[in-house]
Amino acid sequence: MATSxxxxxxxxYFPIVASIGLIGMAAGAGGMMNHMSAGxxxxxxxxxxxxxxSLLLAFIFFQWFGKVxxxxxxxxxxxQMDKSFRWGMSWFIFSEVMFFVxxxxxxxxxxxxxxxxxxxxGDKGSTHMLWPDFDYAWPMFNNPAGADFPGPQAVxxxxxxxxxxxxxxxxxxxxxxxAHHALRAMHRGKTIFWLAVTVxxxxxxxxxxxxxxxxxxxxxGLTLDSGIYGSTFFMLTGFHxxxxxxxxxxxxxxxxxxxxxxxTPDQHFGFEAAAWYWHFVDMxxxxxxxxxxxx
Amino acid sequence: MTTAxxxxxxxxxxxxxxxxxxxxxTTNHKDIGTMYLWFSFAMLLxxxxxxxxxxxxxFQPGMQLIRPExxxxxxxxxxxxxxxxxxxxxxxGLANWMVPLMIGAPDMxxxxxxxxxxxxxxxxxxxxxxxxxxxxxxxxxxxxxxAPLSTTYAPSSVTYFIFGVHMMGISSIMGAINIIVTILNLxxxxxxxxxxxxxxxTWFITAYLLVAVMPVLAGVVTMMLMDIHYGTAFFDAAxxxxxxxxxxxxxxxxxxxxxxxxxxxxxxxxxxxxTFARKPLFGYASMVYATSSIAFLSFIVWAHHxxxxxxxxxxxxxxxxxxxxxAIPTGxxxxxxxxxxxxxxxxxxxxxxxxxxxxxxxxxxxxSGLMLSIAPADFQYHDTYFVVAHFHYVLVPGALFGIIAGxxxxxxxxxxxxxxxxxxxxxxxxxFIGVNITFFPMHFIGLAGMPRRIxxxxxxxxxxxxxxxxxxxxxxxxxxxxxxxxxKTIRGGEKAxxxxxxxxxxxEWTIPSPAPYHTFAxxxxxx
Numbered sequence: 001m002a003t004s005x006x007x008x009x010x011x012x013y014f015p016i017v018a019s020i021g022l023i024g025m026a027a028g029a030g031g032m033m034n035h036m037s038a039g040x041x042x043x044x045x046x047x048x049x050x051x052x053x054s055l056l057l058a059f060i061f062f063q064w065f066g067k068v069x070x071x072x073x074x075x076x077x078x079x080q081m082d083k084s085f086r087w088g089m090s091w092f093i094f095s096e097v098m099f100f101v102x103x104x105x106x107x108x109x110x111x112x113x114x115x116x117x118x119x120x121x122g123d124k125g126s127t128h129m130l131w132p133d134f135d136y137a138w139p140m141f142n143n144p145a146g147a148d149f150p151g152p153q154a155v156x157x158x159x160x161x162x163x164x165x166x167x168x169x170x171x172x173x174x175x176x177x178x179a180h181h182a183l184r185a186m187h188r189g190k191t192i193f194w195l196a197v198t199v200x201x202x203x204x205x206x207x208x209x210x211x212x213x214x215x216x217x218x219x220x221g222l223t224l225d226s227g228i229y230g231s232t233f234f235m236l237t238g239f240h241x242x243x244x245x246x247x248x249x250x251x252x253x254x255x256x257x258x259x260x261x262x263x264t265p266d267q268h269f270g271f272e273a274a275a276w277y278w279h280f281v282d283m284x285x286x287x288x289x290x291x292x293x294x295x
Numbered sequence: 296m297t298t299a300x301x302x303x304x305x306x307x308x309x310x311x312x313x314x315x316x317x318x319x320x321t322t323n324h325k326d327i328g329t330m331y332l333w334f335s336f337a338m339l340l341x342x343x344x345x346x347x348x349x350x351x352x353x354f355q356p357g358m359q360l361i362r363p364e365x366x367x368x369x370x371x372x373x374x375x376x377x378x379x380x381x382x383x384x385x386x387x388g389l390a391n392w393m394v395p396l397m398i399g400a401p402d403m404x405x406x407x408x409x410x411x412x413x414x415x416x417x418x419x420x421x422x423x424x425x426x427x428x429x430x431x432x433x434x435x436x437x438x439x440x441x442a443p444l445s446t447t448y449a450p451s452s453v454t455y456f457i458f459g460v461h462m463m464g465i466s467s468i469m470g471a472i473n474i475i476v477t478i479l480n481l482x483x484x485x486x487x488x489x490x491x492x493x494x495x496x497t498w499f500i501t502a503y504l505l506v507a508v509m510p511v512l513a514g515v516v517t518m519m520l521m522d523i524h525y526g527t528a529f530f531d532a533a534x535x536x537x538x539x540x541x542x543x544x545x546x547x548x549x550x551x552x553x554x555x556x557x558x559x560x561x562x563x564x565x566x567x568x569x570t571f572a573r574k575p576l577f578g579y580a581s582m583v584y585a586t587s588s589i590a591f592l593s594f595i596v597w598a599h600h601x602x603x604x605x606x607x608x609x610x611x612x613x614x615x616x617x618x619x620x621x622a623i624p625t626g627x628x629x630x631x632x633x634x635x636x637x638x639x640x641x642x643x644x645x646x647x648x649x650x651x652x653x654x655x656x657x658x659x660x661x662x663s664g665l666m667l668s669i670a671p672a673d674f675q676y677h678d679t680y681f682v683v684a685h686f687h688y689v690l691v692p693g694a695l696f697g698i699i700a701g702x703x704x705x706x707x708x709x710x711x712x713x714x715x716x717x718x719x720x721x722x723x724x725x726x727f728i729g730v731n732i733t734f735f736p737m738h739f740i741g742l743a744g745m746p747r748r749i750x751x752x753x754x755x756x757x758x759x760x761x762x763x764x765x766x767x768x769x770x771x772x773x774x775x776x777x778x779x780x781x782x783k784t785i786r787g788g789e790k791a792x793x794x795x796x797x798x799x800x801x802x803e804w805t806i807p808s809p810a811p812y813h814t815f816a817x818x819x820x821x822x
């Protein structure tokens with residue numbers, strides 16, 4: 001529909017196909033996990049559903065975002081529309097922040113209250129009677145029921161890979177800002193170079209994160225099922241790593257778009273949104289480095 | 296899509312596409328609002344049937360109709376469907392229809408995403424309902440899904456439940472972002488924030504709450520998933536976790552969720568009462584500030600759901616006093632509604648009747664909430680039918696009556712026809728009588744000690760339970776009157792004027808009835 005200053009798209013098949021893809025992923029993943037926990041081996045029907053759903057969702061997102069890009073390049077989006085995207089992205093990032101808040105909150109609760117109480121300290125120390133031999137310490141090498149939950153022998157040393165990863169991500173934030181300034185100044189070659197550096201730094205980060213996980217599993221006995229330390233460690237760093245991967249992928253798409261000459265010094269919200277996301281992922285890492293690795 | 300584009304270029308306006316694909320592919324806020332409303336009505340009837348199965352079993356002591364395992368599935372599914380399938384989507388549907396009309400916007404800010412928010416829901420609830428027919432049975436751990444009932448001891452359908460909750464969360468977050476962006480960015484020139492109708496204001500704050508807490512719900516079900524399938528120990532003390540931790544994270548979501556289900560109803564009632572009292576709303580600014588205060592307080596009161604779980608004394612005290620504070624902004628609201636009516640030229644059409652019943656009955660639910668907030672008293676009330684009476688008073692004659700009042704109020708604008716007033720009043724009185732017969736006796740049996748979520752009970756509770764069951768059937772079947780009335784009004788009836796109600800004010804009443812497919816292509820100027 002044509003209005004003087006706001007573009008309202010005509011009917012679209014993207015959302016319904018995306019919904020079908022999403023239910024395929026959800027039902028498929030549910031079936032896969034139940035299959036696994038019931039002791040099922042190999043691949044079963046749910047794996048097929050999950051794969052098909054994921055591919056369908058990926059395909060339709062490719063089309064959907066492609067359509068948005070072509071509409072944007074056709075000049076159909078007014079400055080007011082641009083503002084909608086900005087607000088939308090800001091609130092999306094806020095929702096992501098709240099997702100991580102839940103996991104950081106769990107870490108705080110376990111370390112500040114649940115752990116000491118199990119050890120007999122504080123207001124609810126009577127829970128010590130459950131496992132009288134349990135002594136609370138963080139990292140928790142000895143879990144309350146050590147026979148069911150063998151704890152890790154050691155945890156990741158923050159001053160090796162995590163420190164390196166901190167430097168990598170902080171640097172990537174700087175290189176991304178350099179790329180942004182270059183984009184504003186219409187230095188296309190410089191933009192392409194520094195954005196590529198950012199993506200590569202993100203890739204190296206993920207590579208080291210994988211190395212760290214391998215070390216945790218093969219040498220330290222630090223696993224998902226090694227008690228609450230492993231639970232919080234892997235869920236927090238895992239979801240962060242997933243976000244780095246997604247963020248790097250988005251930046252890579254922006255790199256392709258810049259190579260194609262999509263952006264102008266004034267109009268490049270796609271790039272800015274990706275940059276906001278990247279800085280958000282960076283900030284989460286600072287929290288992780290402090291509260292998961294160092295303290 | 297291409298044909299639609301080709302056919303409308305001359306005028307810049309076009310009507311809806313034909314056939315079923317109009318609804319599947321639509322990006323129109325009115326179509327999407329209609330789909331949300333019909334979906335939530337279908338879920339209301341589905342969840343209602345489950346409630347009637349529960350009440351039929353409780354008609355007499357002893358086990359008559361169903362097995363205890365199935366009873367647990369019914370209470371769980373009833374709660375989940377009513378909260379996530381009936382109340383929340385109904386409010387989103389009303390927001391879709393009315394927010395753009397009230398602020399003079401051409402549509403929602405992100406129309407394609409709007410369609411996606413809706414179409415996720417039927418699939419998510421389809422998956423949830425499908426578990427009823429599997430061998431393991433549907434989720435049976437209560438709608439609050441406390442660990443370890445929902446982890447260690449859960450049926451395998453819990454995995455589908457978790458992914459269903461993820462899908463509902465995605466839908467809610469996208470819907471909420473859409474509403475926030477529409478309100479922040481698409482207001483007509485001159486429509487300053489403090490000129491927005493209260494329904495828009497309350498939805499704005501509700502959407503903020505949704506974006507803030509739905510991710511926390513996603514987090515807590517993800518932790519459950521990991522505990523169940525990947526051996527983590529979040530809610531298992533044997534590995535250093537804590538089952539109480541589940542309750543903390545859940546209620547950090549759950550308490551704001553309670554306000555998500557009532558704030559838009561506050562907004563609807565604040566639209567309706569001034570119209571039928573023919574006076575402007577008393578204390579507009581204080582309504583906005585009261586709503587904001589309630590939203591803020593909702594984040595720091597969650598542990599009042601957990602008074603008996605074993606919290607340190609100072610924690611109990613903090614959450615008790617913080618909870619009591621909520622009575623202040625809520626009292627401001629009730630005072631303002633009553634003051635709006637004071638010396639007004641009142642008439643009592645159906646929307647007004649539902650709004651009045653809302654004010655009275657929601658206040659009863661508020662007062663029983665105040666009783667429950669007293670920690671030492673809550674040790675007696677916890678997990679009894681008193682709690683069931685309390686939250687049904689705020690959710691049924693509260694949230695649901697608010698929704699129904701809104702539907703009656705805006706129905707002539709949507710359909711272009713007045714509904715049959717006598718039939719509407721009949722629906723109101725049957726609902727009003729039914730809801731009170733159902734839930735008022737629950738206060739008594741709760742105070743006398745009848746526990747909730749148990750399919751059998753001691754003999755001394757028999758009379759009140761029988762009465763409640765009769766009331767539930769009256770209330771449940773009264774909603775068929777509503778269904779009949781809706782269909783009748785859509786198909787025909789007295790032609791509605793543009794203003795619809797004599798005392799109605801606002802942008803939505805300046806456009807024709809029924810509202811054209813596209814409105815405010817050029818934004819109006821608000822003085």
